Amino acid sequence: MNAVVIGVILMLGLTLARVNVIVAMTLSALVAGLTAGLGLTDTLNAFNAGLSGGAEIALSYAMLGAFAVAISKSGLTRILAAKLLQKVNDNSGKSENLLSYFILFIILVCAISSQNLVPVHIAFIPILIPPLIVVFNKLKLDRRAIACILTFGLATSYMVLPYGFGGIYLYSILHKNLVDNGLEIINTQVPMAMIIPACGMLFGLLIAVFFSYKKRRIYKQDEEEENAVNVIIEHPKKVLIVGVTAVLASLLAQNVSGSMILGGLVGVMIFSLFGVVKWEQNSDVFSKGVAMMAMIGFIMISAQGFAAVMKATGDVGSLVQSAALIIDGNKPLAAALILFVGLLITMGIGSSFSTVPIIATLFVPLCLELDFSIMATAALVGTAGALGDAGSPASDSTLGPTSGLNVDGQHDHIWDSVVPTFIHFNIPLLIFGWIAAMLL
Numbered sequence: 043m044n045a046v047v048i049g050v051i052l053m054l055g056l057t058l059a060r061v062n063v064i065v066a067m068t069l070s071a072l073v074a075g076l077t078a079g080l081g082l083t084d085t086l087n088a089f090n091a092g093l094s095g096g097a098e099i100a101l102s103y104a105m106l107g108a109f110a111v112a113i114s115k116s117g118l119t120r121i122l123a124a125k126l127l128q129k130v131n132d133n134s135g136k137s138e139n140l141l142s143y144f145i146l147f148i149i150l151v152c153a154i155s156s157q158n159l160v161p162v163h164i165a166f167i168p169i170l171i172p173p174l175i176v177v178f179n180k181l182k183l184d185r186r187a188i189a190c191i192l193t194f195g196l197a198t199s200y201m202v203l204p205y206g207f208g209g210i211y212l213y214s215i216l217h218k219n220l221v222d223n224g225l226e227i228i229n230t231q232v233p234m235a236m237i238i239p240a241c242g243m244l245f246g247l248l249i250a251v252f253f254s255y256k257k258r259r260i261y262k263q264d265e266e267e268e269n270a271v272n273v274i275i276e277h278p279k280k281v282l283i284v285g286v287t288a289v290l291a292s293l294l295a296q297n298v299s300g301s302m303i304l305g306g307l308v309g310v311m312i313f314s315l316f317g318v319v320k321w322e323q324n325s326d327v328f329s330k331g332v333a334m335m336a337m338i339g340f341i342m343i344s345a346q347g348f349a350a351v352m353k354a355t356g357d358v359g360s361l362v363q364s365a366a367l368i369i370d371g372n373k374p375l376a377a378a379l380i381l382f383v384g385l386l387i388t389m390g391i392g393s394s395f396s397t398v399p400i401i402a403t404l405f406v407p408l409c410l411e412l413d414f415s416i417m418a419t420a421a422l423v424g425t426a427g428a429l430g431d432a433g434s435p436a437s438d439s440t441l442g443p444t445s446g447l448n449v450d451g452q453h454d455h456i457w458d459s460v461v462p463t464f465i466h467f468n469i470p471l472l473i474f475g476w477i478a479a480m481l482l
Contacts, residue, residue, distance in 0.1 A: 067348040068347070093344070105331070107168055158203045163207065184258070194247045202240040220419070239471055245470050249466055291309065380408070398427040405423050409422060433460055
């Protein structure tokens with residue numbers, strides 16, 4: 043019995059049974075460690091060592107939460123939401139449908155831009171999405187469709203566009219590890235190899251938006267939130283100028299420093315320095331920001347511990363060796379098993395960026411031995427790395443959307459973010475990744 047397989051399946055089973063994600067990952071890590079023969083002490087040591095890797099991520103989330111609260115207190119989001127709400131109230135029927143698709147399109151553009159054009163990753167979600175919840179409710183938009191749009195933008199863009207985080211994934215991580223493990227490939231060939239798998243993601247998005255979650259869904263209206271949107275803001279021009287300045291300065295600080303913590307801090311301080319958020323409210327801003335993002339932060343911390351135990355078991359390599367024995371020279375079966383093993387590994391580790399160095403070491407020699415082409419090998423390893431990022435309970439591609447959509451407690455992380463994105467992205471990615479391996 044492979045400890046990685048047991049750990050991942052147990053984690054997924056527990057989370058689907060509505061066991062808290064943190065509890066599920068902790069229990070699954072212990073079971074995986076004991077199954078691999080690490081013993082309780084070594085398992086706990088590996089888990090605890092991994093926890094430190096999530097501390098920076100958790101603080102980043104907390105600071106972003108504080109920035110989101112500061113924007114909310116400034117009234118900037120109320121101005122935006124009020125204008126959209128007025129549009130909703132003034133339109134009905136086909137016009138309302140057009141407005142719904144326009145809003146969804148803007149969210150998609152923001153999600154893609156957050157990876158490539160302005161690489162802030164998930165930092166924009168707790169800032170943009172919460173104030174629009176009132177508008178989503180009014181339009182009866184299914185938040186599962188919005189979760190799929192956000193995850194598509196967060197995951198697909200780095201798979202195929204070599205800019206920002208895409209440049210890091212495709213060139214600095216994927217290409218480097220392919221070359222380091224014996225594959226002679228030019229870096230510009232890597233994005234081309236990922237086009238067919240990315241088409242699978244696009245196919246899944248279209249199914250989610252226009253079929254699976256097209257039907258209107260009714261959420262409980264928060265009257266206080268709706269009334270707050272209609273409150274008259276004093277000095278709206280000042281709020282707009284300071285708000286836009288704070289957002290741009292936050293993005294600039296994050297891009298220059300590479301730190302979401304500094305980006306969030308700069309944004310909060312600008313609101314305070316210009317008096318849009320009062321100094322005495324700073325403590326409240328940070329406490330509410332931490333409260334908003336606490337669960338997400340702790341999930342990310344525990345995910346690092348879970349991933350550390352998975353690596354410590356040493357069973358990732360034996361999982362690939364078992365797959366190689368089953369393959370016996372059959373290329374179609376080899377492609378399918380490589381993708382499936384990649385799915386299991388990434389679901390456990392929760393990050394495609396962290397998965398590629400592990401699976402490239404194991405899969406590139408196997409692909410060369412089975413005489414896969416250079417492009418097919420790149421597509422297999424790149425897709426295997428990206429698989430699971432969308433549907434993992436511990437991935438920021440699902441945690442980010444949940445952090446924005448669950449501000450009123452009506453969007454479940456597992457059933458409204460993880461399951462929809464797994465169905466609509468991981469399954470098509472498996473199919474299209476396999477097709478790429480056969481055609482390229």
